[in-house]
Amino acid sequence: xxxxxxxxxxxxxxxxxxxxxxxxxxxxxxxxxxxxxxxxxxxxxxxxxxxxxxxxxxxxxxxxxxxxxxxxxxxxxxxxxxxxxxxxxxxxxxxxxxxxxxxxxxxxxxxxxxxxxxxxxxxxxxxxxxxxxxxxxxxxxxxxxxxxxxxxxxxxxxxxxxxxxxxxxxxxxxxxxxxxxxxxxxxxxxxxxxxxxxxxxxxxxxxxxxxxxxxxxxxxxxxxxxxxxxxxxxxxxxxxxxxxxxxxxxxxxxxxxxxxxxxxxxxxxxxxxxxxxxxxxxxxxxxxxxxxxxxxxxxxxxxxxxxxxxxxxxxxxx
Numbered sequence: 001x002x003x004x005x006x007x008x009x010x011x012x013x014x015x016x017x018x019x020x021x022x023x024x025x026x027x028x029x030x031x032x033x034x035x036x037x038x039x040x041x042x043x044x045x046x047x048x049x050x051x052x053x054x055x056x057x058x059x060x061x062x063x064x065x066x067x068x069x070x071x072x073x074x075x076x077x078x079x080x081x082x083x084x085x086x087x088x089x090x091x092x093x094x095x096x097x098x099x100x101x102x103x104x105x106x107x108x109x110x111x112x113x114x115x116x117x118x119x120x121x122x123x124x125x126x127x128x129x130x131x132x133x134x135x136x137x138x139x140x141x142x143x144x145x146x147x148x149x150x151x152x153x154x155x156x157x158x159x160x161x162x163x164x165x166x167x168x169x170x171x172x173x174x175x176x177x178x179x180x181x182x183x184x185x186x187x188x189x190x191x192x193x194x195x196x197x198x199x200x201x202x203x204x205x206x207x208x209x210x211x212x213x214x215x216x217x218x219x220x221x222x223x224x225x226x227x228x229x230x231x232x233x234x235x236x237x238x239x240x241x242x243x244x245x246x247x248x249x250x251x252x253x254x255x256x257x258x259x260x261x262x263x264x265x266x267x268x269x270x271x272x273x274x275x276x277x278x279x280x281x282x283x284x285x286x287x288x289x290x291x292x293x294x295x296x297x298x299x300x301x302x303x304x305x306x307x308x309x310x311x312x313x314x315x316x317x318x
Contacts, residue, residue, distance in 0.1 A: 032263070036256075060229075062233075077115070078112075125223070132149055145219065149217075180214060181214060190211065270287055
């Protein structure tokens with residue numbers, strides 16, 4: 001940028017001083033209204049840029065929190081399905097579990113089937129109940145899920161973890177809550193010898209046993225693409241910028257109207273009177289301005305000068 005600027009100066013045949021003289025001369029040749037509007041546009045552009053720069057972190061934080069809140073609602077929906085299954089469905093199917101194992105009696109199964117309804121409408125939204133030692137190998141935690149579970153184990157006071165994660169399909173926003181082993185779960189997950197034979201026949205004796213009371217065995221995880229947060233941020237950004245732009249337009253129009261009636265029009269009339277007097281029309285009518293501001297004082301001074309000129313011409317004529 002500096003190099004281009006210096007080239008412009010070097011290219012000019014008369015050098016730096018002539019360049020600035022030509023530049024300022026061009027500006028001086030522009031009308032007062034145009035100068036004022038150029039200044040307003042420059043200030044508005046700087047103000048808009050500063051506003052956007054200052055609002056960007058807030059907009060992103062608000063958008064992220066809104067997406068997290070949507071994830072919490074999904075999480076509560078899954079928790080509701082778990083609670084209903086453990087309290088209403090499992091007791092009904094419990095007498096039959098010795099002969100046949102019903103996945104519908106498992107709260108995790110119910111939560112996943114409940115989320116399938118949401119996933120069908122929003123394919124990018126995912127729900128997973130990951131465990132370090134699950135009965136079903138499909139529920140085994142991946143490395144990053146295991147890190148979340150171990151974090152919950154190391155910090156039992158934590159009730160929620162949110163983080164951003166890069167994936168092959170783009171960044172994801174993850175919301176996780178711990179799954180705590182309840183006494184009722186030990187009927188199936190204490191030892192393989194005590195577990196229902198129908199469950200052993202389906203899943204075997206290698207996984208899902210040895211759980212401890214009140215142990216954090218896994219985590220509920222809702223995954224939402226960061227594109228959802230980006231779209232929400234764009235929407236919020238528009239909600240911020242559009243009213244601000246409308247305010248700038250209203251301010252711009254209001255100031256231009258005020259400038260025209262208070263400054264430009266009176267100045268044009270004073271200039272017209274001055275031109276008439278300078279052309280010898282000393283009998284031209286005086287310009288009357290009702291205000292007492294700077295324009296009013298200028299009009300008064302010009303009228304006084306006009307009367308003095310008329311009187312001087314009269315005295316010369318005598």
